[in-house]
Structures are given as structure tokens and as C-alpha cells.
């Protein structure tokens with residue numbers, strides 16, 4: 240029985256990759272410097288995994304930016320607009336664009352994780368060719384010091400994740416397979432015994448199209464002169480895809496036994512005994528220490544029925560999704576810290592489990608005892624379970640929505656807000672200026688005291704309010720200067736959450752996020768946003784919109800508890816947010832926005848789970864927002880155009896106003912909105928994702944489109960999303976154009 244992983248974090252212990260990339264992009268450091276850092280990171284990953292006792296270490300899982308982009312390049316998928324470029328210049332142009340150059344590839348979430356991959360672009364008649372030796376080089380590098388297993392993104396998943404305008408990307412499979420065959424031959428002749436081939440499309444609901452493509456692929460790759468294939472999928476059970484997987488001509492299959500525990504028995508029955516099974520018993524997506532005794536029992540169940548030499552102990556998926564090491568956490572509460580395992584600690588768990596499986600539980604008695612203790616402490620800890628919170632949360636349900644119908648509310652709101660037709664507003668954040676960043680950094684370092692920091696934040700609020708007054712917006716915001724992140728900010732203040740010092744996880748390329756750890760029952764200790772909101776309101780006669788993050792988004796962008804259903808955790812957050820919404824109303828705010836940016840992406844991979852998820856997601860939003868009077872206007876915001884499939888749920892939120900992304904899709908969102916009762920809608924007319932400043936005529940055109948497809952008295956005018964990544968010199972003229980465009984169209988009504 241061997242110990243392995245499916246992939247290791249790429250960013251390095253101190254976000255080394257981020258620093259190396261950014262200094263390369265700024266021209267401070269050379270390509271050779273960047274390569275040196277990358278090679279050092281790969282070496283550290285290998286050494287760390289080997290030192291932890293792993294028998295087989297993956298290679299080729301590292302990437303300078305994204306593994307989907309790497310795979311696309313390896314097989315020669317390069318859109319025409321980058322044809323003139325080569326090497327790293329082309330690589331980063333595809334990843335992030337160049338000033339004045341071609342637009343980069345689109346980015347989207349990797350299955351249901353918070354990692355973003357680039358979306359390769361295919362054309363009809365697309366040709367493929369093996370055009371990148373990176374896999375071979377990384378194999379040579381890695382196999383020098385021990386057994387290494389190259390990792391490839393499988394052809395079906397690669398095509399499935401690509402954009403193919405007007406045709407089915409899987410139609411291109413036959414052209415692509417010879418390239419994969421070639422790559423496998425090359426790796427074989429370099430000495431690779433095994434290759435890990437990732438096909439996470441297997442976690443999606445079974446469908447004939449994908450199944451037929453997988454069958455064709457692995458039949459075509461079943462030739463003699465290739466390495467053995469370990470086929471992996473993760474994030475959800477194989478479910479109805481198991482029959483297919485069991486009969487594909489591959490030598491090994493990985494099972495995600497954390498998110499797909501239900502696969503175990505059918506897999507044992509169906510997958511032939513001569514195949515290698517990789518048992519993903521350590522959660523690769525969450526930060527909790529593994530219950531070693533339970534995992535060992537699972538491994539034993541398999542070992543009783545299979546030849547141990549054909550078993551691997553593994554994490555459920557690549558460790559890409561967890562922070563690198565607990566070693567950098569010096570401020571975490573020791574009890575909580577003892578419950579956690581980041582990537583490096585998970586390596587230890589995997590090695591321990593394989594030792595226990597080979598030599599018996601006695602060989603890891605000490606580790607099992609510690610693990611039992613952790614399990615028992617976590618279950619009994621008063622910081623995890625708080626009966627007072629639980630009793631209070633139980634008292635809220637669907638009936639906790641205390642508001643009248645939208646029509647009655649709209650009448651009450653018109654009376655108190657007295658807004659013009661086509662009211663203008665923004666989504667919440669204003670530019671995070673150097674002053675704001677410096678104040679935050681100085682406060683963290685201790686060179687700026689709390690009073691000084693608070694003053695800097697108030698100054699930023701005053702600046703934003705004055706600017707909005709001057710620009711002539713109708714509903715103002717305080718601008719969110721105090722929030723480095725819309726989830727971590729709340730995680731820092733709510734009971735039940737812990738924030739880490741260095742728990743960074745790659746979001747995309749050089750961008751990393753530090754998700755809070757949601758470990759226990761949630762409650763709000765004190766008001767979190769009221770002070771600055773009240774201050775902003777004191778500076779203007781116009782209504783200021785309070786600004787909160789919604790329960791589903793907080794849940795989705797945190798590491799969550801694994802000891803109770805997500806629904807229960809979400810409700811607790813909802814009650815905490817409800818307390819804050821009510822406090823904002825009490826403090827005199829007449830408008831409150833509760834962002835649910837992550838609602839769509841939190842949708843479960845498995846279709847069978849979606850209705851239940853949407854039920855509790857909607858209920859949570861309604862608990863959060865349902866405690867205020869009819870005259871208080873509730874806004875929400877979602878930043879993606881693709882949600883026609885959850886329109887009924889969005890309608891059920893019953894927010895008074897929803898702002899959505901629309902500019903990039905040329906207002907096409909309006910066609911899905913029409914026919915639904917979304918109350919008031921603010922289709923984003925200003926695309927904040929681009930540094931371009933839109934002009935008034937263009938914005939007026941978009942607003943006219945909106946009032947043609949939606950009743951004008953229900954249309955709002957606003958940007959696509961928050962403005963924190965933009966600069967004031969762009970935001971100012973863009974918002975002036977937006978206000979002027981709204982006035983122009985208003986006059987035409």
C-alpha cells in the first residue's frame with residue numbers, strides 16, 4: 240500500500256509564486272528569475288512530500304498560472320489573436336492580457352471550488368499538436384529523486400471546459416486523442432510508469448454525451464506503449480458514472496471517499512480486483528484534521544477484499560485547495576489549531592494511514608490516540624456548540640419574514656425615499672486607494688493605532704460620500720474602505736469564525752484568498768458595520784445604503800464545518816446578519832444591501848441536491864433580511880449574468896431591488912428577467928471589470944434597452960459590480976456619465 244497525493248499547493252509557503260509573478264510582470268525580475276523560483280517551488284513540493292513519507296509524488300501539477308491553460312498550450316490550443324506571440328509573453332497574454340493588446344481568455348470557477356481556471360477557446364476544425372515539453376521536463380526533474388507520477392488534465396474534461404462557439408467541443412475529440420497518445424508515449428519512454436489523468440467531469444451528473452466521449456477516449460488510449468493510467472475524479476460521488484469507470488481500460492481508479500463516500504461499496508463490487516484503487520480518505524478541500532480511526536476503518540474495509548499492493552492512500556483531491564502549512568500560524572488559538580490540518584499536515588496523515596494499513600493499528604497507536612482526542616474535544620467543545628445560539632436559531636424559519644407584499648412595501652419606500660425614476664446607485668465599494676491600503680498595513684504592523692486607523696477609514700468614507708454627492712448619485716454608499724475582503728471582514732467579527740495569518744489559497748494566477756475558518760456556532764457579538772454606515776449617513780441628506788455580505792456567500796467563501804449540514808451553518812449566519820440588518824434600520828439607514836455574490840456558484844454539482852440547496856439558501860436570505868419594516872428597502876447584488884436556471888430562487892428572495900451584471904453580456908440578462916417577478920432591477924450598465932471609461936451615449940443606449948424590456952418605474956441604474964479594483968480617475972468620469980445618461984433617459988419617459 241502506497242501513500243500519495245493528487246497535487247500540492249503551488250503558491251509556496253510565503254506566497255512566493257505571487258511575489259515572483261508580480262515582480263516579473265512589473266519588469267523588476269527576469270524570466271530566468273521567475274523560472275528559478277518556479278523550479279525551487281517544485282523542488283520544495285517534492286522534497287516536502289517525500290520527507291513526509293509519501294511513496295509516489297505527483298509532478299506536472301505545478302503551474303505558473305493555471306493548469307487548464309498549461310494543458311491547452313501543451314496540445315496547441317492557442318487562439319488566433321495570440322499567434323504572433325511566443326513563450327512566456329504569449330502565456331501571460333493569454334492568462335491576463337496585455338495593455339492595448341488582445342483580450343485574455345475568460346476565467347471561470349473550477350467545478351464547485353473557489354479556484355478559477357482559464358477557458359480555452361476552440362474553433363471549428365481546430366488542430367491540435369503536441370507543442371510543449373513542460374510535462375516531460377517536470378517528469379525528468381521529479382523522477383530524479385524518486386518515484387514521480389505525471390499529472391495530466393484528461394482530454395474530455397479539457398474539451399468540456401473549453402469554449403466552442405456554435406458547436407459541441409467534444410466533436411473535436413478525435414483530433415485531440417492522437418496528441419494525448421503522443422504525450423503518453425513520450426512520458427513512457429522517459430520512464431514514467433504511471434500517469435495520473437484527471438477527469439473531474441466524472442463528478443458531474445452522468446450523461447450519454449460525456450460517457451460516450453470518455454469511452455472513446457480511454458479505448459483510444461489503451462495501446463501498449465503507454466504508462467499505466469490512474470483515472471481520477473473528485474468533489475462528488477461517481478454515482479451513475481461508476482459503471483462506466485469500472486469498465487474503462489485504465490489500470491487504476493481514484494475514489495473521493497470524502498465527498499463520494501457512497502461510491503465505496505458499489506466500487507468494490509464493480510471495479511475489477513486487478514485494478515489499483517486510490518482511496519481519497521483525507522479531505523483535500525477542507526482544513527480539518529482527519530479522523531484517522533475512521534479513515535483507517537475505511538481503508539481496512541477495502542484491504543480486506545483487495546490486494547494491498549494495489550491500493551493507494553490519498554487525499555480526496557489535489558491539495559491545491561487548502562493552505563500550505565499550519566507552521567505559519569502563531570496567533571491561532573491553540574485548541575482550534577489542534578483541530579486543523581493544512582496541506583503539509585495532511586501529508587503526515589496520509590503517510591500515517593498507509594503505515595497503519597500496512598503494519599496494523601498498533602504501528603500508529605500514538606497517532607490514533609491523538610486523533611481520537613481531537614475528535615472528542617471538537618465534538619464536546621463549548622466553542623463549537625452553544626445551546627443558547629442553537630435555541631435562538633431554531634426560533635427562526637420561513638415565517639420569520641415579517642414583510643408585506645412588494646407592492647405594499649414599494650408604496651412605503653417611495654414615501655420615505657422620494658427617489659426619481661431610474662434612480663442611480665453603486666454596488667458598494669469605492670477604490671481601495673494607496674492611503675487606505677497603507678493605513679491598513681500600518682495598523683496591522685502596529686505603527687498606526689486603532690484611533691488613527693479608524694480616523695483614516697472615516698476620512699475615506701467622507702471622501703466617497705462627498706464624491707457621490709458631487710457626481711449626483713441618488714442612493715449613496717459608504718464605500719467599504721475598512722474591508723479588505725467582503726467575507727473575511729465578517730469572519731473577523733463573528734463568533735464561530737477564526738481568521739488565519741497565512742492561510743492563503745490560490746484563487747487564480749497570482750491572486751490568493753485567505754478564507755476564514757468557520758468552526759463553531761455563529762453569533763454576532765457587536766454591531767459590525769453600523770458605525771461607518773451611520774457616519775456616512777450623517778454626511779448626506781440622500782439615503783445611504785448599508786452594506787452586508789449574505790449568508791450563502793459567507794458560507795461559500797469560508798472553510799466550513801464538517802460536523803453538521805451546511806444548511807444548519809447557513810441559518811446561523813443568517814440570524815447574525817439579520818441582527819445587523821435590524822441594527823442598521825434602527826440606526827436610521829433606510830436602505831440595506833445584502834450581497835449574495837456566491838449564490839449561483841454555490842449550486843451543488845449534483846442535480847439531485849440543487850432543489851434542497853436553493854430552498855435553504857432562499858430561506859437563509861429571507862431570515863437575514865426579513866426582520867425590518869416595509870419602508871426599509873432591501874437590495875441584493877449578484878455578479879454574474881448566467882442565472883436563468885435559478886431565476887425562481889432569485890425571485891423567491893423577494894429583495895426589493897437586485898443589481899446584476901449585464902454590461903458584458905449586452906443586457907442579455909434582461910431576457911431571462913422578463914417574465915419573472917424580480918421587483919426592481921438594476922442591470923449593471925457600466926462594466927467595471929475593464930479599465931475603459933464608458934461614455935454617456937453608450938450608457939443611455941443600455942438604459943433604453945432596459946426600460947424597453949422592464950417597467951421603467953422598476954429599473955435602477957448602476958455599475959456591474961463594486962468599484963474597489965478601479966481608480967478614482969476612471970470611476971469619477973464613468974459615474975458622471977452614468978448619472979447624465981440616467982437623466983437623459985428619465986427625460987424621455
Ligand code: GLN
Pocket residue numbers: 666667668719725786834836876877878960961962963
Ligand atoms: N458590495 C461588494 C462591493 O461592492 C460586492 C462585491 C461583489 O459582488 N463581489 O465590492
Ligand code: ZN
Pocket residue numbers: 666836876877878959960961
Ligand atoms: Zn459583484
